[in-house]
Amino acid sequence: MSVNATLAGDAALGLRTSVIVTRADHMQLLRFRGSDARRVLERLCAGAIRARDGQVQHVLLLDMHAHPFADAFLLADDDVYDLLYEGPTAVAMQAHVAEHVPHDWDVATEDLTATHGVIGVDGPFAWELVSRIAGAESVGLPYLTFFHVESFQCIRAGKTGEYGYLFVGPRQQLNDLVTRLQAAGQSLDLVTGSLQVLDDAALESGFFNIRGEGRAALTPIELQLQWRVLFDGDGVGVETLRRHRATGVTARVTTLVAAEQVLIGDEVWLDEQRVGTVLNVVWSVVRGDWILLALLDRGCAVPGIDRFRVRTTAGAVGARSVSPPVLNNASMFISPQMHSFATRGEIRLPPLVRR
Amino acid sequence: MDSAIVEYVARRQVVLDQLRHIIISALHVDRPPEQLDPDTALFGSGLGLDSIDAVELVVAMDMEFGVQLGNDIFGRAEMRTLNGLADLVLRASASAPVAGSAT
Numbered sequence: 001m002s003v004n005a006t007l008a009g010d011a012a013l014g015l016r017t018s019v020i021v022t023r024a025d026h027m028q029l030l031r032f033r034g035s036d037a038r039r040v041l042e043r044l045c046a047g048a049i050r051a052r053d054g055q056v057q058h059v060l061l062l063d064m065h066a067h068p069f070a071d072a073f074l075l076a077d078d079d080v081y082d083l084l085y086e087g088p089t090a091v092a093m094q095a096h097v098a099e100h101v102p103h104d105w106d107v108a109t110e111d112l113t114a115t116h117g118v119i120g121v122d123g124p125f126a127w128e129l130v131s132r133i134a135g136a137e138s139v140g141l142p143y144l145t146f147f148h149v150e151s152f153q154c155i156r157a158g159k160t161g162e163y164g165y166l167f168v169g170p171r172q173q174l175n176d177l178v179t180r181l182q183a184a185g186q187s188l189d190l191v192t193g194s195l196q197v198l199d200d201a202a203l204e205s206g207f208f209n210i211r212g213e214g215r216a217a218l219t220p221i222e223l224q225l226q227w228r229v230l231f232d233g234d235g236v237g238v239e240t241l242r243r244h245r246a247t248g249v250t251a252r253v254t255t256l257v258a259a260e261q262v263l264i265g266d267e268v269w270l271d272e273q274r275v276g277t278v279l280n281v282v283w284s285v286v287r288g289d290w291i292l293l294a295l296l297d298r299g300c301a302v303p304g305i306d307r308f309r310v311r312t313t314a315g316a317v318g319a320r321s322v323s324p325p326v327l328n329n330a331s332m333f334i335s336p337q338m339h340s341f342a343t344r345g346e347i348r349l350p351p352l353v354r355r
Numbered sequence: 356m357d358s359a360i361v362e363y364v365a366r367r368q369v370v371l372d373q374l375r376h377i378i379i380s381a382l383h384v385d386r387p388p389e390q391l392d393p394d395t396a397l398f399g400s401g402l403g404l405d406s407i408d409a410v411e412l413v414v415a416m417d418m419e420f421g422v423q424l425g426n427d428i429f430g431r432a433e434m435r436t437l438n439g440l441a442d443l444v445l446r447a448s449a450s451a452p453v454a455g456s457a458t
Contacts, residue, residue: 058400143399206394224392227401302367303438323438
């Protein structure tokens with residue numbers, strides 16, 4: 001095993017048992033200001049905009065083909081909206097906004113990607129580390145809300161199934177913040193994370209990944225993302241989505257596990273019938289097997305079938321469909337009001353791996 | 356597909372439809388059933404259910420299916436999605452999946 005692989009393994013385990021800190025350079029920030037800002041976001045996002053001041057909303061932006069364009073957290077912050085997104089480049093996002101927002105609407109956008117960056121803190125004891133930096137107030141921070149601490153927005157959000165926080169602030173202060181987090185996290189067994197670790201964790205815990213299955217030219221209907229769509233709205237791509245729905249959608253993404261390696265693009269078979277294709281796959285360090293996301297015919301796109309075969313160049317690999325998450329996220333059973341990392345041995349937890 | 360798989364998928368679909376009905380009628384989620392994807396998170400982001408809804412869900416699962424969740428904190432993981440709930444119901448009714456466990 002290479003040094004990098006070992007470090008990735010440490011981070012994957014750290015995410016599930018303690019806390020990791022990750023430079024989230026894959027996230028970009030676009031600020032909206034003006035009397036039509038909310039109206040603009042209702043145009044750009046597929047779903048209704050509900051975030052109020054201090055709240056965060058998980059939103060999806062579609063392109064005109066109704067395929068995911070950006071996966072984002074929308075922050076309502078006093079008189080501005082901040083779109084913290086991943087997927088497109090900053091240039092592509094600016095072009096998307098210019099294409100779809102009427103020029104006479106009262107809105108000003110400001111790309112903050114060059115000046116602002118993001119640090120992620122994830123894990124079952126992420127709250128304990130964040131409280132050492134952001135104060136006790138952060139412990140009670142509800143999911144999908146944020147508050148200001150020093151020059152940063154501290155957001156309670158993540159895509160790993162564990163407690164997650166995002167610090168968004170000036171780039172020149174990021175190194176100092178990371179240094180402080182590392183110092184404060186020594187006693188919490190803090191590990192440095194990476195985008196790969198976060199992406200692997202997203203698949204383990206059933207979160208959408210725009211860099212994975214999000215690039216498969218599918219719509220929110222196949223991707224099981226309908227909760228992020230207002231079907232009678234007029235967001236970009238929604239009309240296309242309505243037409244697509246009317247034609248009848250015959251496939252759906254489904255999670256499978258396999259003991260041997262498969263690759264993106266491999267065919268999935270059930271008995272003697274080809275039923276789908278692998279869209280995304282990761283090696284789960286914690287489980288010790290492969291986690292697949294496959295697009296399957298609806299007739300068999302359900303958990304609980306263990307007769308799938310994935311045809312790889314090395315031969316057929318058996319696979320079993322499951323209900324995500326494929327792990328028991330410790331964060332579901334850890335309470336900041338009752339527990340601490342120091343006394344973690346006393347916490348009653350289920351086995352980490354769900355079989 | 357052989358008949359055992361077809362039968363299992365059909366049985367699972369019936370349970371999912373019942374669960375969708377609970378989510379809409381008892382928990383007042385304002386979505387048509389076909390828009391409630393089986394792997395969508397029920398709590399937090401996703402459908403946005405809260406701890407009060409969780410209590411309602413526990414009661415509804417008991418009344419509708421005879422599945423009791425309340426005394427086992429480890430049941431929380433199964434409550435995260437409709438598919439997780441369907442796994443619970445199918446296991447409780449001894450309707451084993453085609454082969455192997457559902458999760």
